[in-house]
Structure formats: structure tokens, C-alpha cells
Amino acid sequence: MLDTLQAPTTTSSMLRVEGLKAYYQMNYFGVRREVRAVDDVSLTINRNEIYGIAGESSSGKSSLIKTIAGAITPPLRVVEGSVKFDFAGRELDVYADPQAMKAARWQNLSYIMQGSMNVLNPVRRVKHAFHDFAFKHMGLSPSAFRARVEKHLQRIGLDPHVLESFPHQLSGGMRQRLTIALATVCEPDFIIADEPTTALDVLVQQDVLALIKDIQQRMGASIIFVTHDMTVHAAIADRIGIVYAGRLVEEGPTLDVFRRPQHPYTAHLISSLPRIGDNKKRSALPGKPPNLADPPSGCRFHPRCPLAVDKCTNENPPLEARLTGRVACWRAGEVQTA
Amino acid sequence: MDGFAKYLGRRLFQFFLVIFLGVSLAFLITNLSPVDPVEQSVALMTNFGATDPRSVELMRQALQELYGLQGSMLDQYLAFWGRVIRGDFGPSLSAFPTPVMSLIMSALPWTIGLLTLSLVITWTLGNLLGALAGYYRSNLLLKLSGAAVMALHPVPAYIIGLCLLLAFGFIWPILPISGGAQMNLQPGLTLDYLRSLIVHGTLPALTLVLVGLGSWFISMRSLVSNIVTDDHVVYAELGGVSSNKIFSQYVARNALLPQLTGLALSLGNVFGGAVITEFLFNYPGVGRLMIQGIYRGDYALVLGVTTISIIAVAVAVFIIDLIYPLIDPRVRLS
Amino acid sequence: MFKILRDMLRYNIEFAIGFVLTLSIFLFALAHFWAPLPDTAIYLLPPDMPPSAQYWFGTTSRGQDVLWQMSSAIWNTMLFGLTVTVLSRLLAVAVGMLSGYLGGRWDQALMTLNDTMIALPNIPILLLVYFVMRDSMSWPVLAATAALLGWNYDARLIRSVTLSLRNREFTRHAVFAGMSVPQILVRQHLPYVMPVIFFTAMNNLIWAIGLEVTLSVLGFSDINRPTIGGMIYWANQHQAIIAGIWWWIAFPIIAVVLLFLGLFLLAISVNEYIDPRSRLSRMGA
Ligand SMILES: Nc1ncnc2c1ncn2[C@@H]1O[C@H](COP(=O)(O)OP(=O)(O)O)[C@@H](O)[C@H]1O
Ligand SMILES: [Mg+2]
Numbered sequence: 001m002l003d004t005l006q007a008p009t010t011t012s013s014m015l016r017v018e019g020l021k022a023y024y025q026m027n028y029f030g031v032r033r034e035v036r037a038v039d040d041v042s043l044t045i046n047r048n049e050i051y052g053i054a055g056e057s058s059s060g061k062s063s064l065i066k067t068i069a070g071a072i073t074p075p076l077r078v079v080e081g082s083v084k085f086d087f088a089g090r091e092l093d094v095y096a097d098p099q100a101m102k103a104a105r106w107q108n109l110s111y112i113m114q115g116s117m118n119v120l121n122p123v124r125r126v127k128h129a130f131h132d133f134a135f136k137h138m139g140l141s142p143s144a145f146r147a148r149v150e151k152h153l154q155r156i157g158l159d160p161h162v163l164e165s166f167p168h169q170l171s172g173g174m175r176q177r178l179t180i181a182l183a184t185v186c187e188p189d190f191i192i193a194d195e196p197t198t199a200l201d202v203l204v205q206q207d208v209l210a211l212i213k214d215i216q217q218r219m220g221a222s223i224i225f226v227t228h229d230m231t232v233h234a235a236i237a238d239r240i241g242i243v244y245a246g247r248l249v250e251e252g253p254t255l256d257v258f259r260r261p262q263h264p265y266t267a268h269l270i271s272s273l274p275r276i277g278d279n280k281k282r283s284a285l286p287g288k289p290p291n292l293a294d295p296p297s298g299c300r301f302h303p304r305c306p307l308a309v310d311k312c313t314n315e316n317p318p319l320e321a322r323l324t325g326r327v328a329c330w331r332a333g334e335v336q337t338a
Numbered sequence: 339m340d341g342f343a344k345y346l347g348r349r350l351f352q353f354f355l356v357i358f359l360g361v362s363l364a365f366l367i368t369n370l371s372p373v374d375p376v377e378q379s380v381a382l383m384t385n386f387g388a389t390d391p392r393s394v395e396l397m398r399q400a401l402q403e404l405y406g407l408q409g410s411m412l413d414q415y416l417a418f419w420g421r422v423i424r425g426d427f428g429p430s431l432s433a434f435p436t437p438v439m440s441l442i443m444s445a446l447p448w449t450i451g452l453l454t455l456s457l458v459i460t461w462t463l464g465n466l467l468g469a470l471a472g473y474y475r476s477n478l479l480l481k482l483s484g485a486a487v488m489a490l491h492p493v494p495a496y497i498i499g500l501c502l503l504l505a506f507g508f509i510w511p512i513l514p515i516s517g518g519a520q521m522n523l524q525p526g527l528t529l530d531y532l533r534s535l536i537v538h539g540t541l542p543a544l545t546l547v548l549v550g551l552g553s554w555f556i557s558m559r560s561l562v563s564n565i566v567t568d569d570h571v572v573y574a575e576l577g578g579v580s581s582n583k584i585f586s587q588y589v590a591r592n593a594l595l596p597q598l599t600g601l602a603l604s605l606g607n608v609f610g611g612a613v614i615t616e617f618l619f620n621y622p623g624v625g626r627l628m629i630q631g632i633y634r635g636d637y638a639l640v641l642g643v644t645t646i647s648i649i650a651v652a653v654a655v656f657i658i659d660l661i662y663p664l665i666d667p668r669v670r671l672s
Numbered sequence: 673m674f675k676i677l678r679d680m681l682r683y684n685i686e687f688a689i690g691f692v693l694t695l696s697i698f699l700f701a702l703a704h705f706w707a708p709l710p711d712t713a714i715y716l717l718p719p720d721m722p723p724s725a726q727y728w729f730g731t732t733s734r735g736q737d738v739l740w741q742m743s744s745a746i747w748n749t750m751l752f753g754l755t756v757t758v759l760s761r762l763l764a765v766a767v768g769m770l771s772g773y774l775g776g777r778w779d780q781a782l783m784t785l786n787d788t789m790i791a792l793p794n795i796p797i798l799l800l801v802y803f804v805m806r807d808s809m810s811w812p813v814l815a816a817t818a819a820l821l822g823w824n825y826d827a828r829l830i831r832s833v834t835l836s837l838r839n840r841e842f843t844r845h846a847v848f849a850g851m852s853v854p855q856i857l858v859r860q861h862l863p864y865v866m867p868v869i870f871f872t873a874m875n876n877l878i879w880a881i882g883l884e885v886t887l888s889v890l891g892f893s894d895i896n897r898p899t900i901g902g903m904i905y906w907a908n909q910h911q912a913i914i915a916g917i918w919w920w921i922a923f924p925i926i927a928v929v930l931l932f933l934g935l936f937l938l939a940i941s942v943n944e945y946i947d948p949r950s951r952l953s954r955m956g957a
Contacts, residue, residue: 071576105578119573121588123595123667128587133577166667355784356791363792364800371804378806488940492932494882496889497925500904504921508913556940603790603825610795614886628796629890632803640803647796655791 020081037063039246052237060246110183114194127163173204193225245300252325262327360648427642432634438642449623456546464554472562491552499545690937704743711744730919756880759819768827772834826872874939
């Protein structure tokens with residue numbers, strides 16, 4: 001299976017991102033600056049799939065996922081490309097039809113943003129958040145709605161009493177669970193999550209991961225999520241995409257990517273994971289992460305790449321199908337992993 | 339609940355500290371000054387005739403006793419505290435022999451009334467305008483009204499009051515410019531008297547409102563424009579919560595908390611504005627009383643009004659501190 | 673510095689207006705050094721002359737030229753304001769930086785004292801000081817008193833900046849390298865605190881000038897030294913409004929309002945330039 005070339009299936013795709021470019025465009029006292037945080041990204045996510053996006057900090061993961069969620073505010077702007085969802089045959093073009101997008105939020109797709117422990121209003125009780133976000137989508141009477149929310153919380157392992165609390169009375173883990181509950185209570189078809197576990201300690205992290213996976217299986221939803229933590233990807237993602245400096249550099253089924261990374265950057269990410277019984281010193285990647293306001297020419301990874309050749313400096317490698325996934329590298333597959 | 343008790347304890351401590359330091363400061367200022375209040379008063383009285391040296395000496399002693407200026411510095415300090423606690427600042431020199439305290443007590447309700455009314459209007463209106471302007475950033479009408487109140491805000495109360503006085507007292511004389519109510523009306527709950535109160539209070543209150551609006555507007559607008567980028571607001575917008583609801587429940591409500599703290603912090607300054615305004619419009623409050631006391635060299639009156647003002651402001655701040663937990667659950671339930 | 677000024681003038685209309693306004697008022701005030709008559713001289717000119725080609729802003733009932741009086745008055749008022757601002761900055765910086773740097777108990781104690789001072793009503797205390805000092809009251813004493821009352825808000829702001837610097841890497845390095853507390857504060861932290869000092873200075877200047885106007889309008893300052901408030905005081909003493917000598921009161925009011933407007937525009941635009949958050953929102957706009 002590892003060596004079979006597979007064309008990506010489009011029949012059951014739920015999200016199609018094509019040629020997406022989103023830049024932070026700033027103009028301050030006459031000085032213009034442009035940060036190319038999302039630069040020509042195309043990807044497809046299937047029904048019932050969990051897709052993980054990995055990459056180091058400041059590589060543009062959040063920017064990409066915000067753009068997909070239609071959650072961008074200036075100075076971030078979409079410069080080119082499209083984001084299209086397909087909800088049971090009903091197509092939704094995120095940046096062409098704001099009205100339909102508005103209607104689809106929470107009904108069809110929900111978004112768990114980075115730092116989501118702080119998304120609850122500190123001066124209102126938690127129940128108001130559920131009411132404000134979800135009530136109008138459910139078509140239930142107030143009491144039936146309340147019962148539904150309580151049942152949902154119980155399934156997620158939260159005491160319904162939390163509805164009467166203020167956020168500051170709850171622990172970080174509980175707040176994180178609550179935001180997940182809030183994002184899933186309407187049983188959306190598509191869930192977008194940015195670092196849903198990053199701020200939590202390891203034990204709670206395991207819990208929350210299990211919870212996300214469980215919800216996804218029960219509701220049959222698709223999930224796209226971001227984290228820089230490769231162990232989290234290993235735990236729940238069906239497929240992962242690796243982002244470097246605003247570009248998707250590799251993508252494939254999780255197991256394949258972990259076993260046989262094709263891009264040197266991916267190989268570095270994976271080899272720097274701690275392994276039991278392995279005391280070998282790990283090499284840090286030389287050099288600094290690129291400045292997205294002035295990215296390197298050609299392949300953006302070339303200044304730090306151990307395999308770089310002249311071609312890498314001058315020409316940008318396209319993202320091309322290879323083995324079970326896709327990779328953007330002139331020397332794809334040549335990397336040696338331990 | 340524990341956190342709440344701690345909060346109360348801290349506020350109470352601060353309250354007593356303000357009073358302690360304020361009263362001590364008033365004592366220190368009067369005692370460390372090179373000018374002897376007794377000599378000052380004696381000089382003032384001998385100006386009117388009585389120059390017999392023996393009676394001057396008697397008067398000097400009587401005044402020293404009256405002002406509690408006998409004995410060591412510490413004795414005087416303790417005596418001063420005793421008088422503050424008893425509410426006895428001796429008789430007023432300019433309205434002899436009426437006790438200073440009863441002058442203050444009849445003036446205080448005027449000041450409290452004027453200040454409370456104008457402060458409530460200023461705070462509500464300034465915050466409302468500021469919040470709207472911070473939330474609907476591109477609204478032209480809000481921008482213009484914002485520019486107007488902001489331009490007024492650095493101008494001192496006296497200048498704004500003087501302009502109003504010239505405008506509505508001389509150029510277009512439709513409002514009374516002096517006094518708290520019509521002289522010949524019997525105070526009481528009659529319609530005429532109330533009408534007269536309102537008409538007389540309009541210009542002083544308007545002055546205080548115009549002076550105060552700007553700073554609330556500015557701070558609220560900047561608070562709101564920061565809060566709209568907070569996670570909980572951004573998230574509510576993404577969640578399709580209606581913009582009216584976001585404005586009232588997610589933005590304005592959160593911004594009101596620091597503004598209430600700001601109200602407590604501003605009281606000292608606001609009181610200063612009231613002093614000047616009262617004097618300008620000859621409004622019968624403690625501010626006018628104090629300035630008249632200064633013009634007439636009435637030592638007991640000036641010291642009394644200063645001390646009572648310090649205490650009154652501290653009490654008002656404390657009341658706001660007590661209200662705060664009612665609207666901030668983080669203090670109430672921690 | 674010069675480049676910042678040029679950029680602000682070019683891209684920030686509020687700053688440009690405020691700058692031009694303040695600069696012209698300053699130049700006007702500077703002109704009093706070339707006044708034809710000493711500014712304390714009275715009854716040398718025909719009194720109560722309305723504005724004319726000879727006396728542009730008319731003359732007062734005390735036989736002074738309103739134009740030249742105003743020039744001196746604005747100078748003196750600004751001088752008072754600047755003195756208060758400089759003195760109170762010293763206090764605010766000292767207390768704020770110490771409190772923020774020392775932290776813990778010291779911080780608590782200093783900030784409690786600070787909050788206590790905030791809760792004291794300034795005007796009654798200033799009036800009391802004036803009352804007991806009376807004739808020995810001079811404008812430097814008044815300025816010192818005002819400075820003692822006018823530093824607490826800003827000490828709080830400065831403290832919060834210093835507090836955030838306390839745990840930074842370079843502070844630890846400096847401590848490790850054996851620098852003393854004053855050295856660290858002055859060499860390492862002061863540059864970061866500078867923008868806050870500058871911004872609070874603008875606001876404090878406005879406050880101090882307002883205070884001067886208020887006190888001298890009531891006659892509670894050296895009434896023979898021309899100031900904006902003092903001019904209005906004398907106009908009131910001579911019942912200028914009732915006597916119809918409107919120019920005696922109107923021109924000082926216009927001058928002071930323009931001065932406040934200019935300073936205020938400078939203050940808000942400088943604040944916007946300094947505050948990183950509004951900087952961000954402008955970048956996005
Ligand atoms: N509001 C903003 N304004 C300007 N640049 C930004 C903003 N937010 C993020 N960036 C820049 O965009 C790039 C990508 O950031 P982000 O998407 O948050 O990365 P990640 O989530 O992978 O850490 C970074 O270089 C960051 O500095
Ligand atoms: Mg991120």
C-alpha cells in the first residue's frame with residue numbers, strides 16, 4: 001500500500017481549498033508591509049476525516065485555518081483563491097457568499113479558535129453563551145433546549161451545573177471542554193480547531209483528544225485542526241499536512257508521513273520527536289524561521305535545508321503527488337530518517 | 339466568598355487610610371505654614387475697630403482655644419482629631435457665631451445634589467457615546483459628537499461655565515445665572531420650588547457635564563476598541579450572535595467595569611470642578627462656602643470645609659467600591 | 673526624533689493641527705520679550721479702548737494693551753504648567769519605577785499610598801495651602817504644591833510598564849552583572865518608560881495649565897503677574913462684562929481654548945503613536 005500511487009479522491013470531499021493566498025497587509029505612517037502568511041495553499045478534506053496541520057510556530061498555521069473558517073479580520077486579507085465547503089450537496093463558497101456563510105456557522109461548521117479558553121465572556125454565566133450561539137439553530141423550546149444542552153454536556157463529561165458558573169470559576173481544562181461542547185452542540189458537519197489542546201497539561205490533553213475523536217465518530221463530522229505538537233497528530237489525525245513559511249510542503253496519511261517523510265523539513269520534525277529508549281542527541285535545525293514579510297527565494301526551506309542544491313535557491317518546487325500523498329521538494333524522498 | 343471578604347477588607351482599609359492621611363494633611367498644612375491663623379484673624383478683626391490691647395490679648399487667647407492651637411504639636415493634632423470626630427470646627431468668623439459645621443451641613447446637600455445629578459448624566463452619556471463610537475467606528479455622527487466632547491474636555495470648568503454664563507445669562511438671557519433657587523420661594527415640595535431648583539441648577543450642571551463628558555468618552559472608546567479584539571467578542575461574532583447583543587452583553591458590559599473603577603478614581607477631581615462651578619454661579623454649596631471663607635479670611639470655615647470635603651469624597655469612593663462587586667462576578671464569587 | 677516628527681506631520685492630521693496651533697501660540701507668547709511696555713505697568717494707556725488699528729485687541733480698564741498682556745500671560749501660564757509637569761514627572765517616575773521594580777511589599781505600600789493620594793480632592797487642598805500661605809504665596813510654591821498633587825495617576829502607569837520589564841532577560845543579566853538598582857532603572861528601564869513619560873507629560877501639562885487658570889481666575893495666585901486666569905480675574909473685578917468691555921474677556925478665553933485644543937490634539941496623536949494597540953488597529957485600517 002505504501003508504494004501505490006493514489007490519485008486524491010474528489011467524490012466525497014467536504015472542503016476544497018484552491019490556490020489560497022492570504023496576506024497581512026499593513027500601512028502604518030506611510031510604511032507598507034505585507035506578511036505572506038498563507039501563500040498558495042490547496043488542499044481537500046473528505047467526509048469523516050480528521051486532518052491535522054503541523055508546522056513550527058509562526059509558520060502560518062493559524063492564519064491558514066482562520067482563512068478557512070472565514071474568520072479573518074484586517075489586516076489579514078484573502079488575496080487569491082477560494083475556500084469551498086460541500087454540505088450534503090449544498091455548496092458554500094466562503095468568500096463569495098457572506099450571507100450563506102453566516103447562516104452556515106454553527107449549523108454546518110463551527111470553529112474552535114486558538115486560546116479558546118478565553119472565548120467565554122468573563123462577566124456572564126456560561127449558559128448564556130450556549131443560548132446566544134446555539135438556540136436559534138436548534139428550533140427547540142427553551143426548556144427542551146436546556147435539556148439538550150445538559151445532555152450534551154453530560155456526554156462530554158461535564159456536570160450540567162457548569163452552566164450556572166462564571167468562566168473564572170472553572171479550571172482551564174473545563175473551559176476547554178466547554179468550548180468544545182459549545183462548538184459541537186449543534187452537531188455541525190465540519191469542525192475547525194486551532195491548537196485545541198496546547199494550553200492544557202498532558203493528562204487533560206489526552207482526555208480532550210479522546211473527546212474530540214469520540215465526538216467526530218459519533219456525529220460523523222470532518223475535522224481540520226492545527227497543532228505544532230506532532231504527538232497529537234500521531235494520536236488522532238487521519239491525514240496530516242505540513243506547513244512551512246506559509247506553504248503546504250507535504251501532505252499524506254499520518255502513518256505514511258511518520259514512517260517515510262518525503263520532505264527534509266518533515267523528516268526533521270519527526271526525528272526531533274522523543275522516543276523511548278533512544279538517547280541519541282537530536283540535531284536542532286540550523287538557522288532561523290524565515291521572515292514572512294520577506295521570504296527566501298525558490299524553496300523557502302532552502303537556507304536551512306541539509307539537502308539544498310542550486311535549483312532549490314532559484315525555483316519554487318510545486319506540490320506534486322508522490323506515493324500516497326503530495327510533496328513540494330526538488331529532492332523529495334532523498335532524506336534519510338533514523 | 340473568601341475573595342470577596344478580602345476585597346471588602348482591602349477597600350475598608352483604603353477608606354480609613356484616605357481619611358487618616360487626608361485629615362492629617364489638612365492639619366499639617368495649617369500648622370506648618372508660616373502664617374499664624376490666630377494673628378491673621380486678630381488682624382482681620384482689629385481692622386474693624388476694636389484696638390484696645392487688653393481685649394486683643396483676650397481675643398487671641400479665645401481664638402487659640404477655639405482653634406485648638408494650645409499645647410504641643412501632638413496635643414494639637416489629637417485635639418484636631420477630637421474635633422473632626424465630634425464634627426465641631428468652632429464658630430465661623432465671617433458668620434459669627436454660627437458654627438462652621440452647621441454652615442457646611444446646610445451647604446452639603448446642594449453640592450451632593452448637583453454633583454450626583456451631573457455625574458450620573460456625564461458618566462452614562464459619556465460611556466454610551468464612547469462605547470457606540472468604539473464599536474461603530476465608521477459612523478460619522480458619532481465621530482462628530484466625539485470630536486465635540488473631546489475638544490471641550492481639556493478646557494477648565496471655569497472657562498466653560500463662564501462661556502455658558504455669557505451665552506445664557508447675557509447674550510440670550512433665558513436661564514438664571516446665580517443662586518440655587520428663587521430667593522422668595524419657600525423651600526418645600528411645591529411644584530414652583532422644584533421648577534426653580536431645576537432652572538437654577540441647569541447651568542452649573544451643564545457646565546459639569548460638558549467638562550466631564552470628554553474623558554469618559556475617550557476612555558470608553560479606547561476600552562471598547564480594545565475589547566472588540568478580545569477573544570470572547572471575536573468568537574461571538576463568528577458564532578453569529580447578533581450585533582446588538584454583542585454590543586450590549588459582550589462589549590459595553592465588560593467595559594463598564596473599569597469605568598466604574600475610573601468613576602471612583604475621578605471623584606477627587608470632579609469635586610474640584612464643582613467647587614469652581616458653584617462659585618461662578620453663586621450656587622449655595624460647599625465650594626462657594628469655601629471660596630467665600632478664603633476671601634473673608636475665615637480660618638475655621640476653610641479648614642472645616644477642606645476636612646469635610648476629604649471625608650465626603652472618601653465616603654463616595656467607598657460607596658462605589660461597594661457597588662463594584664454587584665456587577666463584577668469575578669470579585670463577588672471568587 | 674526629527675524623522676518621527678516629519679512622519680507625524682505628514683500622516684497625522686490631528687498632530688499637524690495641534691503642532692501648528694501650539695507652535696503659533698508659543699511664538700506669540702515669546703513675543704512678549706519685545707513688548708513696548710513692561711507687562712506689570714498699569715494706567716499707562718487710555719483705558720477701555722475697543723479693538724482698533726492701534727490696539728488690536730483693545731485696552732483694559734486698567735490701561736493695559738490686551739494683546740501684549742496676553743502675550744505675557746500665555747508665557748507665564750505655560751511656564752507654570754511646564755514647571756508643574758517637570759516636577760511631577762520626577763515624582764511619578766521615581767515612585768512608579770521603584771514600585772514596579774521592587775515589587776512585593778514595597779510595591780503594595782507605594783501603590784496604596786498612591787491610590788490614597790488619588791482619592792484626595794486636589795482643589796480644596798490647594799485652596800487650603802493658598803489660604804494659609806496667603807501673601808507668602810508665589811507661583812513657584814504653588815507649582816510645587818500642584819506637582820505634589822499631580823503625579824499619582826501617572827506613577828501607576830509607569831509602574832505597570834516597569835513591572836513588565838522586571839522579569840525580562842536583560843534585567844536579570846543586569847542584576848547578575850552587579851548593576852545597582854538605580855543603575856538598572858536609569859540605564860536599562862528608563863528608555864522603555866520614556867514614551868509613557870512623554871505621553872503623561874502632555875496630559876499633565878494640560879491639567880496644570882487648567883489648574884493655573886482656575887486658581888488665578890479666583891485671584892488665588894500672584895495677581896500682579898499677568899496670567900490668562902489673572903486677566904479674567906481683573907476683568908471680573910472691573911465688571912468688564914456688564915461694562916461691555918467684552919474684548920478684555922473674550923480674547924483671553926479664545927487664547928486659552930486654542931492653547932488647550934492644540935495641546936490636546938498633540939496629546940492624543942502622540943498617544944496614538946505610542947500605544948501599540950492603536951498602532952495595530954491603524955495598521956489594519
Ligand atoms: N495580526 C497580525 N498582524 C501582522 N502579522 C501577523 C498577525 N498575526 C500573525 N502575523 C504574522 O503572520 C505569520 C503567521 O502567524 P500565525 O498564522 O499565527 O502562525 P502560527 O499559528 O503557525 O504560529 C507570523 O509571521 C506572524 O508574525
Ligand atoms: Mg497559531
